[in-house]
Amino acid sequence: DVKSKINEEIIRSYLLTSLNEFRDDYGLSHGIENELLTEICNDYTKTIKNIFVVKHSKFVDNPYKSSENEKTIYLCEGIDYLHYNLFTKIPDSVDINKVISDYVFDSLASCPAHADPLVREYNIFEVGFGLDFRETGIMVVLQYRDKKGNI
Numbered sequence: 001d002v003k004s005k006i007n008e009e010i011i012r013s014y015l016l017t018s019l020n021e022f023r024d025d026y027g028l029s030h031g032i033e034n035e036l037l038t039e040i041c042n043d044y045t046k047t048i049k050n051i052f053v054v055k056h057s058k059f060v061d062n063p064y065k066s067s068e069n070e071k072t073i074y075l076c077e078g079i080d081y082l083h084y085n086l087f088t089k090i091p092d093s094v095d096i097n098k099v100i101s102d103y104v105f106d107s108l109a110s111c112p113a114h115a116d117p118l119v120r121e122y123n124i125f126e127v128g129f130g131l132d133f134r135e136t137g138i139m140v141v142l143q144y145r146d147k148k149g150n151i
Contacts, residue, residue, distance in 0.1 A: 002084040005096050008133050014101035015129045019118075022105040026119050034145060037064065037128025041141040045132035048139055051081045057141075064145050074146035076117040078108050083137040104140055117144040124149050 020030040044057050056077050059065045066072040082103060090096045108114040123146055130141035 002087045002090075002096070003133075003135075005090075005092075006100060006133075007097055008131070010097040011101050011138075012129065012131060014098050015104065016127075018098070018101040019105055019127060021102070022109070022118065028119060028121060029125060031122070031125035031127045031144075034064075034126035034128050037126060037143045037145060038130065039128070041128040041130025041143050042132070043130070045130040045139045045141045048079070048132075048141075051137075051139065054079050054081075059143075062143075064143075071148045072145055073123060073148055074120075074144070076144045078114045078117060078140075078142045078144070080104070080107050080114070080140040081137055082107060082140060085137075100138070104142075108140075108142070120144075120146075122146040 016031070016033050023030060040057075040062055048054055056079065059075060059077070062075070063069060064072050064075055066075060082100065086103070087096060087100060090099055105118060109118055122144075126145040126147055128143040128145075130139075130143075132139040
């Protein structure tokens, strides 16, 4: 049972590292976590009830929308659902929490539209990580922000 083997806090703690390792593979700069974006993403994951009819947030009430925030160059969102069945063959000798964290980005990268913000070069790269652990899998919402300013 995959669900009994995972630790939500550990997966969350790995996300920034996994993202930056993914970006290292492409020779790209690292991102930093934006706590407010993470809060926004976590809240939005809980509003997605049907994993087969997922709609983007359109950044409703998001203070980082470029129309409301002059320091935002770019704001993008990626949504995915990771079914626990994907991880049934992970041996106990492997850290399943790290595998899941890494897979968040590998899964998004399999779609050109979702891969684009992952391999984009940013001025100041901020990201929010939203996860909702459900009965059959994990709803994932990521928001990426490019911020004006000096690196």
